[in-house]
Amino acid sequence: MGAEKNAGKPLILEIRGNSLDDGPGIRSVVFFKGCPLSCVWCHNPEGFELKPQLMWFDVRCIGARDCLAACPKKALRLTPSGITIDRQACDACGACAEACPAGALEVVGKEYTPAGALDEVMRDEAFYRNSGGGVTVSGGEPTMQPRFVEELLRSCRESGLHTALDTCGYSSADALERLLGHADMVLLDLKLLDDERHRELTGVGVGRVLESASLVTGAGKPLWIRTPVIPGCTDSEENIGALATFIGGKLRTVERWDLLAFNNTCGAKYRRLDMSWRLEDEPLLEKSRMEALAGIARESGVKEVAWSGATRREE
Numbered sequence: 001m002g003a004e005k006n007a008g009k010p011l012i013l014e015i016r017g018n019s020l021d022d023g024p025g026i027r028s029v030v031f032f033k034g035c036p037l038s039c040v041w042c043h044n045p046e047g048f049e050l051k052p053q054l055m056w057f058d059v060r061c062i063g064a065r066d067c068l069a070a071c072p073k074k075a076l077r078l079t080p081s082g083i084t085i086d087r088q089a090c091d092a093c094g095a096c097a098e099a100c101p102a103g104a105l106e107v108v109g110k111e112y113t114p115a116g117a118l119d120e121v122m123r124d125e126a127f128y129r130n131s132g133g134g135v136t137v138s139g140g141e142p143t144m145q146p147r148f149v150e151e152l153l154r155s156c157r158e159s160g161l162h163t164a165l166d167t168c169g170y171s172s173a174d175a176l177e178r179l180l181g182h183a184d185m186v187l188l189d190l191k192l193l194d195d196e197r198h199r200e201l202t203g204v205g206v207g208r209v210l211e212s213a214s215l216v217t218g219a220g221k222p223l224w225i226r227t228p229v230i231p232g233c234t235d236s237e238e239n240i241g242a243l244a245t246f247i248g249g250k251l252r253t254v255e256r257w258d259l260l261a262f263n264n265t266c267g268a269k270y271r272r273l274d275m276s277w278r279l280e281d282e283p284l285l286e287k288s289r290m291e292a293l294a295g296i297a298r299e300s301g302v303k304e305v306a307w308s309g310a311t312r313r314e315e
């Protein structure tokens with residue numbers, strides 16, 4: 001953990017402007033590729049791996065075949081069910097995406113320099129200044145590319161921008177401490193307190209995440225907690241109650257706690273990467289359930305507790 005795992009080539013998924021959910025004010029969010037967790041509910045499977053990947057969009061494909069001829073690795077085939085990608089052979093060179101007249105193939109994961117990323121976020125400088133916003137580094141998991149992220153956060157601050165680090169907390173203390181030196185605040189995901197369930201559902205234990213939470217609060221950084229509320233995974237009253245006890249008792253700098261209701265619309269993203277998603281047919285939660293869980297979360301004493309997201313009709 002902590003070391004750059006992509007041979008010094010930082011990879012960014014996307015830089016998205018006009019965000020209202022990733023810290024105070026209007027923000028630009030720099031999404032880094034690569035995450036050490038593999039949460040079963042993840043809405044961004046294109047962020048799992050720290051390498052570029054090819055995605056095929058079935059709804060855009062017109063069967064033009066230009067991609068087949070363009071591929072130097074012969075990694076593409078047109079079958080009755082559409083384009084198939086030999087992912088062992090494909091090195092995500094992007095030649096097929098350039099050749100496709102319909103934009104049905106895209107490589108996700110682009111190399112940037114810190115200066116290039118800064119130039120891009122500075123385009124919205126006026127929005128940040130007028131709204132009390134700034135820049136948030138997110139992912140994937142930004143602490144997997146600490147040198148690049150440190151440089152970007154430092155240069156944002158030198159340009160007078162407010163900076164936020166959005167992390168899953170599964171990072172080395174060394175990397176986190178370095179980044180905290182350049183972040184005005186932290187957004188941290190706390191999903192489950194039970195170590196075994198955390199390991200089962202995210203691929204890693206919760207210990208390091210809790211240590212990160214303590215480190216952030218010990219450094220006096222304002223902290224916003226986010227908890228994805230996932231049916232059958234994190235939505236028990238016991239889990240939210242245990243998190244409330246931990247947050248209220250141990251994390252003195254928490255300013256806000258958001259419960260994010262499960263969203264089942266990302267199955268297509270998994271299919272574009274030839275992955276299956278076990279929550280594809282899971283229904284949304286009911287509004288009354290989210291309100292009840294928010295009530296439990298308020299027992300933490302955190303000043304601002306809110307829930308958001310789509311819900312299903314009550315039965």
Ligand code: SF4
Pocket residue numbers: 035036037038039041042043044047139140141168189202
């Ligand atoms: S920590 Fe976030 S980005 Fe990483 S796998 Fe979990 S939900 Fe996805």
Ligand code: SF4
Pocket residue numbers: 054070071072073074075076085089090091092093094095096097
């Ligand atoms: S990204 Fe490159 S190697 Fe992969 S399928 Fe397209 S052309 Fe072939």
